[in-house]
Amino acid sequence: xxxxxxxxxxxxxxxxxxxxxxxxxxxxxxxxxxxxxxxxxxxxxxxxxxxxxxxxxxxxxxxxxxxxxxxxxxxxxxxxxxxxxxxxxxxxxxxxxxxxxxxxxxxxxxxxxxxxxxxxxxxxxxxxxxxxxxxxxxxxxxxxxxxxxxxxxxxxxxxxxxxxxxxxxxxxxxxxxxxxxxxxxxxxxxxxxxxxxxxxxxxxxxxxxxxxxxxxxxxxxxxxxxxxxxxxxxxxxxxxxxxxxxxxxxxxxxxxxxxxxxxxxxxxxxxxxxxxxxxx
Amino acid sequence: xxxxxxxxxxxxxxxxxxxxxxxxxxxxxxxxxxxxxxxxxxxxxxxxxxxxxxxxxxxxxxxxxxxxxxxxxxxxxxxxxxxxxxxxxxxxxxxxxxxxxxxxxxxxxxxxxxxxxxxxxxxxxxxxxxxxxxxxxxxxxxxxxxxxxxxxxxxxxxxxxxxxxxxxxxxxxxxxxxxxxxxxxxxxxxxxxxxxxxxxxxxxxxxxxxxxxxxxxxxxxxxxxxxxxxxxxxxxxxxxxxxxxxxxxxxxxxxxxxxxxxxxxxxxxxxxxxxxxxxxxxxxxxxxxxxx
Numbered sequence: 001x002x003x004x005x006x007x008x009x010x011x012x013x014x015x016x017x018x019x020x021x022x023x024x025x026x027x028x029x030x031x032x033x034x035x036x037x038x039x040x041x042x043x044x045x046x047x048x049x050x051x052x053x054x055x056x057x058x059x060x061x062x063x064x065x066x067x068x069x070x071x072x073x074x075x076x077x078x079x080x081x082x083x084x085x086x087x088x089x090x091x092x093x094x095x096x097x098x099x100x101x102x103x104x105x106x107x108x109x110x111x112x113x114x115x116x117x118x119x120x121x122x123x124x125x126x127x128x129x130x131x132x133x134x135x136x137x138x139x140x141x142x143x144x145x146x147x148x149x150x151x152x153x154x155x156x157x158x159x160x161x162x163x164x165x166x167x168x169x170x171x172x173x174x175x176x177x178x179x180x181x182x183x184x185x186x187x188x189x190x191x192x193x194x195x196x197x198x199x200x201x202x203x204x205x206x207x208x209x210x211x212x213x214x215x216x217x218x219x220x221x222x223x224x225x226x227x228x229x230x231x232x233x234x235x236x237x238x239x240x241x242x243x244x245x246x247x248x249x250x251x252x253x254x255x256x257x258x259x260x261x262x263x264x265x266x267x268x269x270x271x272x273x274x275x276x277x278x279x280x
Numbered sequence: 281x282x283x284x285x286x287x288x289x290x291x292x293x294x295x296x297x298x299x300x301x302x303x304x305x306x307x308x309x310x311x312x313x314x315x316x317x318x319x320x321x322x323x324x325x326x327x328x329x330x331x332x333x334x335x336x337x338x339x340x341x342x343x344x345x346x347x348x349x350x351x352x353x354x355x356x357x358x359x360x361x362x363x364x365x366x367x368x369x370x371x372x373x374x375x376x377x378x379x380x381x382x383x384x385x386x387x388x389x390x391x392x393x394x395x396x397x398x399x400x401x402x403x404x405x406x407x408x409x410x411x412x413x414x415x416x417x418x419x420x421x422x423x424x425x426x427x428x429x430x431x432x433x434x435x436x437x438x439x440x441x442x443x444x445x446x447x448x449x450x451x452x453x454x455x456x457x458x459x460x461x462x463x464x465x466x467x468x469x470x471x472x473x474x475x476x477x478x479x480x481x482x483x484x485x486x487x488x489x490x491x492x493x494x495x496x497x498x499x500x501x502x503x504x505x506x507x508x509x510x511x512x513x514x515x516x517x518x519x520x521x522x523x524x525x526x527x528x529x530x531x532x533x534x535x536x537x538x539x540x541x542x543x544x545x546x547x548x549x550x551x552x553x554x555x556x557x558x559x560x561x562x563x564x565x566x567x568x569x570x571x572x
Contacts, residue, residue: 053464053465053466053467054435054464167328167329168328169328197327197328197491198327198491198493198532198535198536199327199531199532199535199550200327201535201537202534202535202537202547203549205537206547224464224465225465225537226465226539227494227536227537227538227539228537229539230537230538230539230540230541230543231537231538231541231545233541250541251541251542254539254540254541254542264466265465265466266539267469268465268466268468268469269465269539270539270540
């Protein structure tokens with residue numbers, strides 16, 4: 001089965017399924033569970049939003065999937081099947097071939113995710129070349145095209161710049177360009193627009209919606225912003241304390257939230273704070 | 281008379297330039313004027329780099345403006361000596377954006393809140409301790425937590441400590457510089473609720489700096505929109521949100537994601553060439569000004 005690189009998209013095939021995932025951290029005080037028994041799936045062309053507060057386990061869930069857990073973290077139990085294979089069984093080399101090429105990812109801190117000693121253009125070219133998609137002058141041209149596609153002004157000039165020369169918004173867009181350059185089947189994005197200004201955020205979300213429309217890009221979007229959820233999600237999974245407490249299609253979740261925590265989140269996002277009692 | 285009057289506030293920063301020769305100048309705030317009436321909340325919105333934080337700090341003279349005038353209750357803040365300014369600071373306080381870096385991690389929460397009272401020589405040890413307990417209760421914290429250090433508190437609780445500290449001297453005017461933007465949504469709502477509550481109880485006047493428009497809509501009486509160091513639109517919150525006039529305000533309002541999957545979205549893309557960035561503010565309706 002060929003997924004990714006945007007040649008083939010079957011809109012209904014399950015691309016990613018996470019089954020009873022439990023991720024723990026070994027600490028001096030013993031084992032701490034960050035993710036407990038979490039299951040969900042993402043189909044081709046679909047956007048699943050993972051919602052929750054900091055510490056709810058949503059980022060660790062995302063990192064478990066691409067096997068980039070921080071030191072001390074490990075998957076204790078469960079299966080993560082992407083493109084028909086359990087990624088937890090893959091060798092590091094096989095995982096590297098998937099990471100970047102079939103699963104693109106964008107993290108929250110664009111300064112740490114980019115290599116400070118290479119230009120933005122170099123880093124996009126490197127990804128394209130490593131995964132054997134294009135090389136040489138074509139790689140440079142595609143890198144510039146991607147920077148233009150994510151709304152970086154003067155992409156030819158910016159491609160020759162280093163991460164520290166870009167503003168936060170431009171860095172985040174460069175990172176999204178990097179994540180999309182290999183035309184992955186799945187984009188995992190952890191708060192991709194949180195650090196951006198409202199108008200830039202709107203542009204980036206627009207771009208992601210456009211890519212989903214045109215190429216059937218599937219997305220696992222980790223966010224705490226229910227405004228972003230309402231604009232992007234097909235389905236929503238709400239996380240609390242390392243577990244998914246509710247999962248529903250986006251309209252159902254907003255109109256008929258079942259779990260008390262989901263109701264709290266919705267009230268916080270749209271309720272009138274004049275009516276809210278200070279507390280907690 | 282307005283409690284705070286700002287006229288022609290301007291701040292230039294020197295950017296690191298070539299080794300020799302003059303450093304290039306960046307005008308972060310460019311001739312900003314506004315009034316804040318007693319007991320009202322003026323929201324200052326704009327994107328990063330628009331000059332909103334610099335404006336807030338210049339109003340308190342935490343950084344020295346390059347030009348312009350700030351009057352607090354009729355007093356010209358810019359002409360005060362250091363000692364006079366320190367005395368005035370009892371009335372003008374600030375809550376910072378990041379409750380993680382703005383609290384000294386080595387100090388106990390109670391000492392952090394007490395510090396302004398010591399600096400301004402208010403009361404004796406016992407009365408200060410009593411005041412600290414009172415402040416903890418005021419912001420919804422257990423007074424017995426005063427012996428803990430910032431690391432023992434959650435983000436929302438830390439911001440409450442920052443608020444208690446800002447209120448220690450009983451100020452009338454508080455600049456809140458993105459006070460909830462680093463907090464999770466439900467905690468944001470609680471802390472915003474606290475700001476509203478405190479205003480009602482203590483009759484505070486706020487300059488509330490934010491980039492989240494939904495938040496501003498909920499708590500502000502009036503709103504000033506900044507773009508490129510200038511105010512491009514100012515007026516009653518209701519008027520700005522219902523009928524924005526400046527192209528930038530329109531783009532900004534249309535960009536905010538709406539937490540409703542059925543909302544009709546019509547995004548207005550900002551065309552930076554479509555408006556004259558030098559055009560002055562003019563009154564387009566009573567109390568509503570736009571630079572168009």
